[in-house]
Amino acid sequence: MRGARLPWRRWALLAFLGLFILFLYGPTITILVLSFQGPDGGLTFPMNGVSVVWFERLFEKQAVGDFAGSLTRSFSLAIMVTLATVLIAVTAGFAFRRRFPGSDLLFTLTVASLVIPSILVSLGIGLLFNQAGLDPTWYGSAFGAQLTWTLPFGLLIMFAVFNRFNPAWEEAANDLGASPWQRVRHVVLPIVTPSVIGIALFGFTLSYDEFARTLLTAGSDNTLPLEIFGMTTNVTTPVLYALGTVTTLFSFLLIGLTLLALRVIVRTRR
Amino acid sequence: MRMPGKATMGLGRRGLLAAAGVAAGSGAITGFPTIWAQNIKNVTLRQFGTGVSNLNAIADKVKADLGFTLSMTALDSDAVTQKAVTQPKSFDIADIEYWICKKVYPTGTLQPMEVKRIKYFDKIVPTFTSGRLTPTTPIAQGTAPHTVSFVDSPTAKTFAAGQTGWMTLIPTIYNADTLGIRPDLVGRPITHWKDLMDPAFKGKASILNIPSIGIMDAAMVMESMGRIKYADKGNMTKPEIDKTIGFLIEAKKAGQFRAFWKTFDESVNLMAAGEVIIQSMWSPAVAAVRSKGIPCVYQPLAEGYRAWGGGLGIARHLSGLERDAAYEYINWYLSGWVGAYLNRQGYYSAVLETSKQHMSADEWGFWMEGKPAKADILSPEGKVMEKAGAVRDGGSFQERMGAVACWNSVMTEDRYMVQKWNEFIAA
Amino acid sequence: MMSRHWSAWLQATPLACVLGVFLLLPMVVLVVVSFYDYDSVQVIPAFVLTNYQEALGSAVTWRIYVNTLRYTLIVWAITVTLGFGVAYVLAFEIRNRTAQTMLFLVCTVPFLTSNIIRMISWIPFLGREGLLNTALQRAGLIDVPLEFLLFSDFAVILAYVHLYTLFMITPIFNAMMRIDRGLIEAAIDGGARFRQVISQVILPLCKPGIAIGSIFVVTMVMGDFITVRFMSGGQSASVGLMISNQISLLQYPAACANAVILLAVVLMMIAAITRIIDIRKEL
Secondary structure (H helix, E strand, O other): OOOOOOHHHHHHHHHHHHHHHHHHHHHHHHHHHHOOEOOOOOOOOOOOOEOOHHHHHHOOOOOEOOHHHHHHHHHHHHHHHHHHHHHHHHHHHHHOOOOOOOHHHHHHHHHHHHHOOHHHHHHHHHHHHHHHOOOOEOOOHHHHHHHHHHHHHHHHHHHHHHHOOOHHHHHHHHHOOOOHHHHHHHHHHHHHHHHHHHHHHHHHHHHHOOOHHHHOOOEOOOOHHHHHHHHOOOOOOOHHHHHHHHHHHHHHHHHHHHHHHHHHHHHHHO | OOOOOOOOOOOOHHHHHHHHHHHHHHHHOOOOOOOOOHHHHHOEEEEEEEOOOOEHHHHHHHHHHHOOEEEEEEEOHHHHHHHHHHOOOOOOEEEEEHHHHHHHHHHOOEEOEEHHHOOOHHHOOHHHOOOOOOOOOOOOEOOOHHHHOEEOOOOOOOEOOOOOOEEOOEEEEEEEEEEEEOHHHHOOOOOOHHHHHOHHHOOOEEEEOOHHHHHHHHHHHHHHHOOOOOOOHHHOOHHHHHHHHHHHHHHHHOOOEEEEEOOHHHHHHHHHOOOOOEEEEOHHHHHHHHOOOOOOEEEOOOOOEEEEEEEEEEEOOOOHHHHHHHHHHHHHHOOOHHHHHHHOOOOEEOOHHHHHHOOOHHHHHHHHHOOOOOOOEEOOOOOEEEOOOOOOOOOOHHHHHOOEEEEOOOOOOHHHHHHHHHHHHHO | OHHHHHHHHHHHHHHHHHHHHHHHHHHHHHHHHOOOEEOOOOEEOOOOOHHHHHHHHOHHHHHHHHHHHHHHHHHHHHHHHHHHHHHHHHHHHOOOHHHHHHHHHHHHHHHHOOHHHHHHOHHHHHOOOOHHHHHHHHOOOOOOOOOOOOOOHHHHHHHHHHHHHHHHHHHHHHHHHOOOHHHHHHHHHOOOOHHHHHHHHHHHHHHHHHHHHHHHHHHHHHHOOHHHHHHOOOOOOOHHHHHHHHHHOOOHHHHHHHHHHHHHHHHHHHHHHHHHOOHHHHO
């Protein structure tokens, strides 16, 4: 086990991790390179010159589709889903700290929600809205469809937190005369907070990139993944890759900010 | 959501054309806009369709010419069908293909349009009204547009046998498809549909994976090889379907196909990347490959073309001012600017006369009459598509649309055909 | 007594409502519609068994299920191996806490780029004239481009592994982080070798993580339709693709019948996994 005893194994393992990350980033790198494709270049190699024209086009209106609109929708939807997921999952997490009549059933339902293939959920909700005579919309049916995907994640994370949660802390607070609200506010919430950020990050990512569940439930306006898919019915250009590159950079930024936030939380708590 | 000031994004030529269009559109030639209530500006019509014709340039022009907002959603052809049927209130205007119309219209999500309110009805290419391009052209097999264009009354859900006062779809865009080839890689002249199955192209051929379209390509190949003679390609019997699919499975197992494509873009990329050197293709897709500097030919074949067409339909729920706006939009659509725009992409428009007014003589000669281009031919975005002297593959409009052997179709045995098609894909 | 339940119920209500409306009801609709009849244009409310008869009676359905299960099994085997390996390195070989977090996050970044874009970008890499083939040819390793790289089972599985390994890494990593380091020290002090530590200490303690990861991967591969379509170039079929084809052709009842069958299969597989491990306790 010790690196000192068997350095070659440690190096081999680290090399393995490195290779895996390379594999993971392979397409990202392809995207990065191709997003600098020349003005006449296409989605595939060979490169036809080098330019930044596709980044400029990204912020212009496309021949088909509407990046700006769908990006705004996807972003708003992801924020909505994130907030709802955090609120609902954390609250439900509290409920599940004890057994209550129906808790097994609800838990089974949550797991089912996670494992039922997305296309089935999408189809079911689409048909349900159709039968009920309701209009599917991205902020209604698609919002609900995405929650069936993000909530189980959120709840599972809450379980993981509470399973490791030492009730002695709460009891101690109790003994010190804290009210139930004070107990939650000063003992439980601080311990839960990092995981809540995790839930939020999960919720945002899962929603932002959700395709199958949104496909039949988004109504008249496309979310970004649907827009990208729809755009492939016409000549797609390396604008797609420019979008991918920008997304990756944005993700790094987002993660950097999250790390910063975590650090601030840790520091204030000290 | 829409970016202001981008209406004339393509500069140069297109800017000029747009300016010409404004002049034309604002009443000088076509009489638009007519007497409009001011509140029409608040109307938003939601249109959806495939990326082929859901172009932002059209929405911008609508705003400029007619004053109301047209919001466009581009989807793949599967999603288009689903949306038309299952989300009837999520759209106002449906931009669908005729074979999709055959499936969608009977579900009651669209309302027919009054022929007398369609200004250019009499000038629509007769293929869409009578099925014959000229009085002597034979009617092609398959779901020919005129067979699903008319209904007897606003409530009828079955198609009428002939012309009536109610139209289901107003034709917008259509074309004749054939095989696209990479002349640099096929190494020999391609003349018949059967060449798709030449063992020399093993692992380098492709066909469309949309059952209603792919089966027609397969039928053209089968007949060309002399394997079968269909009574009606567009409406096969079960044994005919079995035989056709059986043949496709055989070819697939032998490794003839590299991939199957489903979207415009896939077909372009397969060809451009050299994955496939011969496949059924759409004319603008061929142009898209060529615009990357890669040789690609849209090859006319002895047996003729497989044609397709799309049109605009009005959602059942539309009424009042919005419906008026929809009619106004449709009349505007046929008034020439859009037609010229589509023609310049290599598609055909429904009313030739008006489109011609929006194109230069040289453009018209190149795209529609099969004449050599006198100057460089530009795309609607102002990019050079063809150099001066080029002649369009397949020749003139008459030569192409007059040689249509069949249309994309929905058969009586559709359900069975689709099952068998899935068998082919799974094989 | 009751009041305690009341607060729990109150806290659980939002979750129950969302799942009730957006999961339970839609599934009921699926089951109902699976008994409807249809023709080429519309769905006809009825009670017929033809959809199930056609689905189960057709050799194609079975072949597609076998194919999908084959994908699932292969992808599961690869992701579990890779996932375990990567999680192990992250959890035990990287000792610096910050480096650990950073590396883990680095692993997650590509997942924020659209699945579709990431999938499409494999095509220029693997294609006949793609990066890999060009590189191999230039290096003189091959004469003719390798064709199996794209539009093949290989490409499909590669894309799956690429898309889903993170879902395996995360829970396993999570489980590993909970292992008491003293346990491992003790095992080593007791003379256990590397392999024994892995197989007798770490692996058993990671089972819940592996189970959760497996649930994700199995579910996602079983229900996928988009990866198969893009990466096999339409040459292969999966259950999800079959359903999505039927949806696109408006054969809703047939799609629903297949959906119900798929649902049953997936739920059984998951039940089998949860039989072995009680996820709820082990999180």
